[in-house]
Amino acid sequence: MTYFARHIGATVHNDLLVIPDYLGQGYIRKLSFGPDFKITIHRYLLKEDLIIKRNTSGQGNDLITAFFYSNEQALAIAYNEDHQILFSQRDESAIQVTSNDLSSTIRFPAHQQIHYVVVAIKPPRLGELLAVSEPNSVLQTIIGNGNSFLFFERMEAEAKLLLKNMGALDMNDPLSHFYMQIKVQELLYLVFHKLALRENAAHQTINSADAERLLYIRNEIISDLSVPPVIRELAQVAAMSETKLKQLFKQTFGTTIYNFYQQARMEEAAFLLKQGKHSVGEVGYELGFSNLSHFSRLFEKHYGLNPKRYSYS
Structure with a gap:
């Protein structure tokens, strides 16, 4: 978020970046629940397309990213800068869970409300939260060491409502941080509950x-x-x-x-x-x-x- 703020000529104050008027309106907010568990909340309307590039860390899955996009408008997502594919059309909102060794580019359209949440969590912390005694192959891959993975899930109404409530919260409320921590864990429960129901199968490495x-x-x-x-x-x-x-x-x-x-x-x-x-x-x-x-x-x-x-x- 600091790099993004520098790029657009804005400042970050108390983990909040307010979009400058010349770019549009809205904000990006970061919340930390410890050094190994953070989220960023993106809510804005831009005057120009926004392209976010995520480069591989080169360190395997030292960080798990869960991306929740609940807009009806399509966004373009690519793992090759030359070929962007429209994703999340109509009601097929996107939940993407990936290791941070996959490079990706996401293009958000101008003049449309953009609402999404990114959860970043390290595998050991996620393993502690899930506390699954016998994880299936998908969960084993995600919380294991050095695996490359990409999983997509559909977003159901319950997750959409959670995201809406999280975005509407008054952050001046003294218990807002506590509330957000609970809601983010609910969000993670919903997606990992679905991933836990997938069939057991040997994981194929993906790049x-x-x-x-x-x-x-x-x-x-x-x-x-x-x-x-x-x-x-x-x-x-x-x-x-x-x-x-x-x-x-x-x-x-x-x-x-x-x-x-x-x-x-x-x-x-x-x-x-x-x-x-x-x-x-x-x-x-x-x-x-x-x-x-x-x-x-x-x-x-x-x-x-x-x-x-x-x-x-």
């Missing part, structure tokens, strides 16, 4: 190039939801073997490529139905369903209501 390819493949999958993904073609695009692509994709996103596609397909259907501008048939056909009965059954399996009832709910 910045792999991460970039995986985000590109994700983008390919959702770019045309009327066409099912073909693993062979995606593997060629990613310059990976089919086996490596399937393993790394499931490890990073917590589900198979096809299940990810089906989930995105149903979310797109729900979005279109809620707009009220398309009939059930139009939505089904747009998403590649030739059999509307099959579309209705699949949609009801995901949302508990058939498409027609959902559109009126």
